[in-house]
Amino acid sequence: MVATAGCAGLEAPDSGDTLYGPDGEQVTLSMVYATGSPPVTTTMEYIAQRLESLGFDVERNGLPYPDMLAQYAQNSYEGTTALNAGPRDEAVSQEPWDLMGGVGFNAFPRSPTSLRTFWVDVAERAVAQANFFGYNPTEALAPKFERAATTPDDAERRDLLGEVFGVLSRDQPVNFLVFDANIHGFARRVSGLGEPGPSFGYASQGRYFGEEPGVGGTYVSGRSSGAETLNPIRADDTESDARIRLTMDGAYELDNDDEFVPRWFTGYEASEDDTVYEFHIREGLEWGAEFGSMTAEDWVYYITEVHQAEPNWANSLNRAPWFRNGEPIEVTETGERSFEVRLPEPDPFFVLRPALWGAYCLPKGLVAEYREAEDGEGLNRDSGVGELAYTGNLGPYSFERWDRSSVFVASRNPDYYGAGTLFPEGAPFFEERHIQTFGESSTRLSALRAGDIQSTELPPDTVASFEDDADVSVLRTPTAFCNMLAYNQRANGWGELRKPGVRRALSTAVSKPTIAEDVFRGNAAAAYTHQPEYSRWYNDAKVTRYGGPNSSGIGAARETLLTALPEGYEYR
Amino acid sequence: MYRYVAGRLAWTVFAAVAVLSAYFALLVLAPDPDAAVFAFRAAARGADPEAAARTYEQLRGGGALPVRYAEFVSNVARGNFGWSFSRNRPVNAAVLDALPYTLGYAVPAAAFAVVAGYAVGLYGAFNRHTGADRLLSGIAFFGVSVPNFWLGIVCILLFAVRAPEVSVLGVELLPLPSYYRTAVVHEHGFLSAANARQLLLPALVVGTGAVAANARYARGEAAEYVRATFVKAARARGANGYRAAYHALRPALVPLITVLLSDLLATFLAGAYVTEVVFQVPGVAMLSYEALRAGDTPLVVATTLLPVLGVLLGNLAQDIAYRVLDPRVEVNA
Numbered sequence: 057m058v059a060t061a062g063c064a065g066l067e068a069p070d071s072g073d074t075l076y077g078p079d080g081e082q083v084t085l086s087m088v089y090a091t092g093s094p095p096v097t098t099t100m101e102y103i104a105q106r107l108e109s110l111g112f113d114v115e116r117n118g119l120p121y122p123d124m125l126a127q128y129a130q131n132s133y134e135g136t137t138a139l140n141a142g143p144r145d146e147a148v149s150q151e152p153w154d155l156m157g158g159v160g161f162n163a164f165p166r167s168p169t170s171l172r173t174f175w176v177d178v179a180e181r182a183v184a185q186a187n188f189f190g191y192n193p194t195e196a197l198a199p200k201f202e203r204a205a206t207t208p209d210d211a212e213r214r215d216l217l218g219e220v221f222g223v224l225s226r227d228q229p230v231n232f233l234v235f236d237a238n239i240h241g242f243a244r245r246v247s248g249l250g251e252p253g254p255s256f257g258y259a260s261q262g263r264y265f266g267e268e269p270g271v272g273g274t275y276v277s278g279r280s281s282g283a284e285t286l287n288p289i290r291a292d293d294t295e296s297d298a299r300i301r302l303t304m305d306g307a308y309e310l311d312n313d314d315e316f317v318p319r320w321f322t323g324y325e326a327s328e329d330d331t332v333y334e335f336h337i338r339e340g341l342e343w344g345a346e347f348g349s350m351t352a353e354d355w356v357y358y359i360t361e362v363h364q365a366e367p368n369w370a371n372s373l374n375r376a377p378w379f380r381n382g383e384p385i386e387v388t389e390t391g392e393r394s395f396e397v398r399l400p401e402p403d404p405f406f407v408l409r410p411a412l413w414g415a416y417c418l419p420k421g422l423v424a425e426y427r428e429a430e431d432g433e434g435l436n437r438d439s440g441v442g443e444l445a446y447t448g449n450l451g452p453y454s455f456e457r458w459d460r461s462s463v464f465v466a467s468r469n470p471d472y473y474g475a476g477t478l479f480p481e482g483a484p485f486f487e488e489r490h491i492q493t494f495g496e497s498s499t500r501l502s503a504l505r506a507g508d509i510q511s512t513e514l515p516p517d518t519v520a521s522f523e524d525d526a527d528v529s530v531l532r533t534p535t536a537f538c539n540m541l542a543y544n545q546r547a548n549g550w551g552e553l554r555k556p557g558v559r560r561a562l563s564t565a566v567s568k569p570t571i572a573e574d575v576f577r578g579n580a581a582a583a584y585t586h587q588p589e590y591s592r593w594y595n596d597a598k599v600t601r602y603g604g605p606n607s608s609g610i611g612a613a614r615e616t617l618l619t620a621l622p623e624g625y626e627y628r
Numbered sequence: 629m630y631r632y633v634a635g636r637l638a639w640t641v642f643a644a645v646a647v648l649s650a651y652f653a654l655l656v657l658a659p660d661p662d663a664a665v666f667a668f669r670a671a672a673r674g675a676d677p678e679a680a681a682r683t684y685e686q687l688r689g690g691g692a693l694p695v696r697y698a699e700f701v702s703n704v705a706r707g708n709f710g711w712s713f714s715r716n717r718p719v720n721a722a723v724l725d726a727l728p729y730t731l732g733y734a735v736p737a738a739a740f741a742v743v744a745g746y747a748v749g750l751y752g753a754f755n756r757h758t759g760a761d762r763l764l765s766g767i768a769f770f771g772v773s774v775p776n777f778w779l780g781i782v783c784i785l786l787f788a789v790r791a792p793e794v795s796v797l798g799v800e801l802l803p804l805p806s807y808y809r810t811a812v813v814h815e816h817g818f819l820s821a822a823n824a825r826q827l828l829l830p831a832l833v834v835g836t837g838a839v840a841a842n843a844r845y846a847r848g849e850a851a852e853y854v855r856a857t858f859v860k861a862a863r864a865r866g867a868n869g870y871r872a873a874y875h876a877l878r879p880a881l882v883p884l885i886t887v888l889l890s891d892l893l894a895t896f897l898a899g900a901y902v903t904e905v906v907f908q909v910p911g912v913a914m915l916s917y918e919a920l921r922a923g924d925t926p927l928v929v930a931t932t933l934l935p936v937l938g939v940l941l942g943n944l945a946q947d948i949a950y951r952v953l954d955p956r957v958e959v960n961a
Contacts, residue, residue: 120661121665122661122662122664122665123661125661125664125665125667125668126659126660126661126663126664127661129664129668130664130667136678138667138671138677138678138681139667139668139671139677140671161672162672170674172674173671173672173674174672185671185674185675185677186668186671186672282918284714285716287716290687292669292673368679368682368683371683371686371687373670373683375675375679376670376673376674376675376676377673432686436716437716442716442717457814459810459910460715460722460910460918461726461908461910461914461915461918462808462809462810462908462910463809463810463811465811490811492807492809492908493908494807494908495905495906495908495914495917496777496781496905496906496908498781498784499781499784499806499807499906499907499908502781502784502785502788502789502806502807503806503807505789505806506788506789506803506806508788508805508806508807
């Protein structure tokens with residue numbers, strides 16, 4: 057008996073196990089994935105085996121992440137190469153592919169309308185800049201995103217975003233797999249760690265050794281990669297930020313509940329229509345290198361002459377939040393230590409966006425020297441920038457040295473503005489903070505076991521052994537980073553992947569709880585849409601859980617597939 | 629002889645320029661996948677992809693190819709390798725900072741490899757097929773075969789993580805540091821006991837392969853002379869074992885020099901990359917590795933030049949040494 061696609065409800069079990077296409081050949085899917093992460097490699101192997109059970113032949117191709125993006129994600133059209141260079145029927149990647157693993161996108165639960173760049177119609181290139189997989193939603197998502205971004209009505213926003221994430225769960229433009237958890241290993245003697253949560257570590261200035269806060273000791277954290285730069289203008293990687301942040305607190309923080317936590321800024325006021333935000337700068341913030349006090353003039357100059365400058369003379373990598381519809385956002389001083397941001401349209405998320413959240417600033421006196429000549433490279437090479445000499449009392453530690461490939465060293469800043477105000481008197485409590493880079497993961501983990509470093513992130517497969525270590529405490533914090541398997545809906549992918557039913561079938565065959573529990577060893581949460589379940593924008597009633605705990609696996613997947621595929625496909 | 633040396637020097641310079649030009653061409657013409665990562669990050673932020681591409685090009689110090697090559701050749705000729713964008717500092721300074729860290733373990737490892745390797749080899753040659761010879765041969769084969777990265781990781785586990793605390797006269801012997809700390813150098817200096825202590829494992833790992841290689845070669849070469857008439861004559865005149873070994877070593881040194889200078893350098897170069905990454909030694913190999921990953925052409929060229937010059941000069945020195953050690957050898961300029 058032959059089960060033929062297009063005939064809903066056919067009993068599949070009596071037919072063969074192999075899916076044949078109209079050309080009489082077994083349907084082959086080309087899977088590419090990024091190598092280097094054992095959980096990702098195992099996940100891809102698991103998915104490949106599940107799809108083989110569904111009757112496909114799966115060709116696996118693992119390669120380094122940058123190469124994968126260059127050869128498979130970027131596509132070209134009329135001389136332009138980008139992640140969404142043109143129409144999905146014409147703009148295709150250098151190499152053909154069907155499934156792509158080892159990619160993931162942050163779900164931005166604080167400002168989910170930022171996700172437009174992934175999920176609106178691939179034809180809307182100006183917005184859908186990251187839609188490399190060629191997704192065209194079954195319902196128009198752009199207006200929902202647009203309305204959610206501007207409405208002052210929070211209930212309406214939740215409803216709209218709930219619908220968006222519901223559509224994504226049903227459309228399965230990618231197979232949402234799991235949300236990672238960050239797993240931190242700390243030497244047991246480190247105290248004041250704070251509550252695990254999405255913003256874990258936002259108050260790390262208060263950490264100390266022992267039972268009671270007291271100054272002493274060197275705290276070494278081990279990281280798996282090094283920083284790219286200490287120039288805040290050109291820093292867009294977490295490693296650079298981790299080092300800079302030891303010397304500068306930034307404008308403000310957000311806590312685990314997304315509440316504004318004062319740092320350099322004491323507070324803000326928003327207009328009723330969420331178009332005007334006025335921020336207030338703390339008194340007593342002093343730049344180093346004789347640049348005087350931090351004022352609103354520094355901030356306005358920095359935003360307008362660095363982030364918004366045309367051309368981008370300083371090569372700022374943090375420009376995007378300071379433009380709306382291609383136009384710079386208006387920023388003006390309202391006092392010596394206050395300034396306002398005037399948005400062209402309402403944005404209730406503005407404080408939650410990375411425009412000013414955690415933002416750094418450079419003194420006007422330092423930047424202006426290079427601004428007139430548009431000498432961004434000169435500013436970058438300025439020793440004051442490279443050695444963070446301007447940071448004054450703005451952070452808990454002061455730059456000591458940076459031995460590239462090895463360690464970043466900062467010493468306790470006795471003039472720290474936050475001591476006795478934001479944190480207890482005497483803060484920070486370590487004489488020195490070191491951030492040590494490790495090129496080899498096993499050396500980094502050995503250093504934690506040996507007590508040579510005080511904290512590092514742990515791979516899932518090592519957690520159990522560290523939990524048995526009396527000298528190490530293990531903390532898990534949820535992340536909004538969603539691991540995915542992208543389906544290529546451009547012209548060089550399997551054409552049937554454009555059908556939501558086919559994508560649903562493939563996603564149904566893959567059990568997310570299995571990946572979370574068996575591959576990530578319980579250190580991840582199953583994902584069914586591009587929003588974690590703890591997010592306030594996740595509406596369980598609207599989300600369909602393909603590949604969830606109640607999914608009936610291969611049998612159900614096969615039935616869905618048979619229904620979705622056109623005539624000509626059959627199981628034999 | 630002088631003409632010979634001058635000719636070899638000219639060849640060395642030519643070969644160095646050829647290798648560097650080939651490197652430059654390879655690096656410049658090779659695809660740059662990091663551009664895709666940069667573009668992806670920019671797109672995820674909602675940034676304009678074309679503007680992001682321009683920014684990336686500027687950050688990498690791009691420009692017309694002939695101009696870049698001319699600048700590169702001019703810089704190299706003046707001994708100035710230009711600016712490293714990934715280090716945000718002059719290339720020369722980056723290399724000079726890294727060099728002492730590499731020498732810190734490479735020099736002791738080389739000395740260890742020569743002394744221990746020849747000693748083990750000679751012992752084996754004079755005591756062939758004994759139990760001790762078989763044991764040392766086994767260790768030598770193990771040393772040659774074992775991958776440096778595996779040996780490094782195991783050494784860290786044994787001597788840093790699981791080792792008991794051992795002190796003698798108040799000096800802490802074990803455990804050893806689990807990774808290389810530049811802070812020790814800043815506090816105590818390069819030539820300090822504390823620095824020597826943390827260089828012990830990297831030197832051991834790099835040296836092991838070289839010791840084993842030297843031992844095998846020394847054993848093979850010396851074995852030819854153990855039963856030679858002049859060694860027997862020396863023994864007949866009452867020479868003890870050490871003296872007899874000296875007599876056997878002298879003629880064996882000529883072919884061994886070949887091994888010493890070329891194979892040893894090659895072993896070190898291959899081992900240095902792995903060793904520096906495993907032990908986190910911020911030396912020239914680590915610098916080179918990171919420059920390659922970042923596509924930082926000037927820095928790659930500079931860090932490649934050092935070993936290339938090392939091998940070329942090593943070959944030159946080897947040929948000269950060959951002539952000095954055995955005056956019968958003819959040289960042709």
